[in-house]
Amino acid sequence: MRRSVAFCLILSILLSSLPASAQSELEIYCDYPGQIAEAGDTVRFDVTVRNLGETDGVFTLNHYCRVEDWDVYFEAGGKRIYKLFIPAGGSRSFTAVIETSGDTEIGEYPVTISVGTETLDLYVKIVKTHEGERGTLTLRVVDKEGENVKGAEVRIYNSSGIVDVVKTTSDGEISVELPKGDYWAEIVKEGYEEKRTESFEIKIGRTTDLGVITIEKKDYFVSLSCKIPYIVSYIGESPLFKLEISNLGKEDDRYSLRAENLPSEWGYRFKESADGAEISEIYIPSGETRELYLEIIPPYDAEPGEYSFVAIARSPNSESSLNLTLKLTGVYRMSIYSPYYSYEIKKGESAKITLTVINSGSGTLLTNIRPEVSAPEGWSARISPESKSKLESGERVTFEITLIPPADIVASDYKVTVKIKSDQLEEEEDFRITVEESSYAFLYGILIIAAIFGSLYYLFRKYGRR
CATH class of the missing domain: 2.60.40.10 (Immunoglobulins)
Structure with a gap:
């Protein structure tokens, strides 16, 4: 503000000290010296200057703007200018350009321009501000x-x-x-x-x-990409990562293919299709993209967990690497086996079932393994052992199940279901138990029948002749 006041004082002193003839050599005017604008607009004033003197002159253009961040400059003939030649008795026109700032407050703002020693006040009225905008x-x-x-x-x-x-x-x-x-x-x-x-x-x-x-292309550049760089797979499977390899350089190139940072006992292979043959390198013309499949082959005894590794495409001139992650999860699976699924017993006897349970999953632990027996009413069962606390993958346990039918059972075929439960899953098997009459009952029947026939024979001998 102090600089503005000082400029006005200096300008006034210089003008007042000039001879009257010098001051009246030029006439400067603008038909529309006041314009309405929004903050941030560029306002243009057409200015005309007449040389009323008797000699040609070159006059310097200046301005004084009271708003610090406004830009003011002069144009004529499509160019920015700062001096003006006006012949004696002639006139020239130019444009005073005022670029307002977007955060200017609403109000009227004067801008003073000068040509030589003559000045002209122009006015910009801001009717809308954009303060706080971008x-x-x-x-x-x-x-x-x-x-x-x-x-x-x-x-x-x-x-x-x-x-x-x-x-x-x-x-x-x-x-x-x-x-x-x-x-x-x-x-x-x-x-x-x-x-x-x-x-x-x-x-x-x-x-x-x-x-x-x-921007200019590089001579050699390769890019590997993958839409799904994180895959979840079960132990025992060989998951596939679908990749894209692009030659973004200006020259054709050939790339060798590798996967690094996999565990030492793991295998891998690159293929051009999901069921294609293994490849170790690929040729790609400039600007083209190819699909690639990376098959990861973990061993069957791999531990569950996340495995991070790197796929690499490399040539003598360029290289691209891609971080991939495979999460291996275990498979819960239970197998049960019995040497016999059908048993024959006599009345008064019990049936003994041998049932072996195997944790046939991979990378998983079965816990709280216990048999449950579903048998006809009146039957009872004894189980040894009653349960097993845990089974690691590949481990087994054998249960001995003794089935005891009721004393008054009728000879027939009976279905018994044994369900093996664990905290993770369950399996079941059905058994057929055939109950037959005991050998003593058969003898008792023969004797009874013989007694009946003997009695009939005696009665016939005694009373038959009468």
């Missing part, structure tokens, strides 16, 4: 052939560090809002040389267009 950055990224580059990262920085990261659209363009300030940008894209812009200023309510930025 400015906009736009640009377009193309390659050396002029083709739009999609997916290029535009990393925007200021003095404090990175501010924003924006990717270009299919048209190679970005449009991003930023706070007022000074910035610079870096253009990054796989397969291309990085490009840094010049510093630029973002103004409130205005668009800063950096125009077209050209």
